[in-house]
Amino acid sequence: APSVTTTSDTVGPRTPPYAKILDRLSRVRKILGSGRPLTLAEKILYSHLDKPEESLLNGTANGKDIRGLANLKLKPDRVAMQDASAQMALLQFMSCRLPSTAVPASIHCDHMIVGERGADTDLPSSIQGNKEIFDFLESAAKRYGIEFWPPGAGIIHQTVLENYAAPGLMMLGTDSHTPNAGGLGAIAIGVGGADAVDALVDAPWELKAPKILGVELTGILNGWASPKDVILKLAGLLTVRGGTGFVVEYFGEGVHNLSCTGMATICNMGAEIGATTSLFPYTASMERYLKSTSRGSIAEKVSRIASATAAQNLLAADPGSEYDEHIAMDLSLLEPHINGPFTPDLSTPLSKFKEAVQVNHWPHEFNAGLIGSCTNSSYQDMTRAEDLVKQASAAGLRPKADFFITPGSEQIRATLERDSTLSTFSSVGGVILANACGPCIGSWKRTDGVSKGETNAILTSYNRNFRGRNDGNPSTMNFLASPEIVTAMAYSGSTSFNPMTDAIMTESGDEFHFQPPKGIELPLEGFAQGNTHFFPISKSADPSHPVKISPSSERLAALEPFDPFPGHDLKDLRVLYKVKGQCTTDTISAAGPWLKYKGHLPNISANTLIGAINASTGETNVAYDHFDPETPKSGIPELAEKWKAQGHNWLVVAEDNYGEGSAREHAALQPRYLGGKIILAKSFARIHETNLKKQGIVPLTFADKTDYDLIDACDQVSTVGLYDMLQNGGRGNVVLNVKKPNGDKIDIQTKHTISKDQAGFILAGSALNLLAKTKKP
């Protein structure tokens, strides 16, 4: 299996640098004093500080008030990038002109593979359709010494879990579900490409010290309840904003009753509550997982660390450590949940779901059940689903809904094939898709005749369910559940069916009841090797290797640096659009068919904000230009393009949690490219707010959220104090002087979270502009 290659690494070790991390931990303890207990997240994060004294003692951080206040400057151990976001990350890295990456890194070709009829036909056609991109990524990997996982090798987070994640590791990933690796005790944070470039060039990566939300687990899962239900329930309790600014740290005796892959599922979906990351302390199930994925030597090392004295134990919270928030959950009492539609925090216990379907007039039937993905394709998940299929097959039943299975990696696929799990699924009409994202990221060609705009429902074991996410159809209601619940419900095809209590009629007229699923944590014979074709390409940097970008390409374009900030405040910016309601990174930079332009900023900018609802009219992607009586109405990107050509810079006004959902930096790059200077919102999602600053856009929040009502599209805005604030390293606030079309003027007070370094990025035009100046080859 790919993990077998660990002993012949050529592009960086897979064992975290434990000696260095532990040494740093003792330094941190000296700085903070021995009486200060540390949570697990604090231990791993602070042990990766570039200069611990500077981060922990300076400014507001005085060794005590660190969380929520200190700016941590971190040196991660590793970077992972998926194919869609890797393009822009690499284009940015290339412009720094360094010979190789400073830390081990990997590229995973997963997002650009379509799911339609099954892996055998979908994979070759997707490779053909994206050849230019995969060639570019592979060539850049060879040039800079990055490990390259070809299309079909697997989904980034599953591959990372199987090969790179390890207790105590700190890594960045250019994908919002990077926290999946927290299931194996790592601090793994989803970031944009520009942040990844920090780590790749050995510049410290900055993070506001997160607060810690402790989730105390007791008891043991039983029956139908699965790890997925832990996070589905938590999402309901905390909402999509509840984890913002927090690391979710699990503890308590219940953590020792979970499988490692189950903990990864829980951490994966921590992204849905906006958490910086999530993680678990070291457990025996992690040791078993490391050993079964050919990493026995790492298991030995971490077992020694975990049994060290409390002061040296990097892999669990100190006794008496304090959490900023605390939630308790008894796994023994947990019931399955179904979340959705359209938002992952609309959480309904299975026993109440039938009623919710009726009350909300959700469709009574669903068309497709999709299981697997990076969230839920472990051996345990799949064997539990298999058990249900076998039960139903014995009663002569077949799924009524279409049934799709996405293995997370070639390793898990080959193992499930060897152990006949996949043939069990295929025998009832299940379609085995490629080891890739496919329908989870909108690369799903539905063949069931549902047309765009048609209301319908699907059930998935994925993690995200924003409108249009899976099939580009905003009327598709995507409900999230565990693979077990999705599989069992696929047999009735009804959203009102409760597999724990309800019966399905067999052809002979008997009532069939599912029994609670039984699965196997890890394959008894170990993991299978899989097809060698999908093994990673792992070579040292070769400065003579050409990076393939065609000058005539429509999909790849080298980056032009953005202009620096003018030497004064901004005058007469126009409000391009006032967004109503939720504005995710999907809203700002849609995925699906647009994924193919990820490496071409001018071309992908044509999708900017096309999902945004106009606060005045309720229309989607309809902007009005009051300055142009002849053609006042257009799409948002068209208006931005027009104003750019006319030399008018602009800003966007939005509501809460602007940019939630993913690390997609295109959502910052595109507005910047089209002339956006400021985003004024009620609040921001953390990753997106950082991305904006890195690309030279100023994110401001209303000091008084009700001021949102005072500003409208086509108002003109001048800043007061912005230039001074940037020059003063982020100190001071900004007032917006708003001029209405009738000449009225109002002032809006704002707040911001711009640090000294980030002020430098904005002044330079972007973080990359600043890096290119300071990092000489």
Ligand code: F3S
């Ligand atoms: Fe891919 Fe979906 Fe996971 S897009 S990385 S399978 S969240």
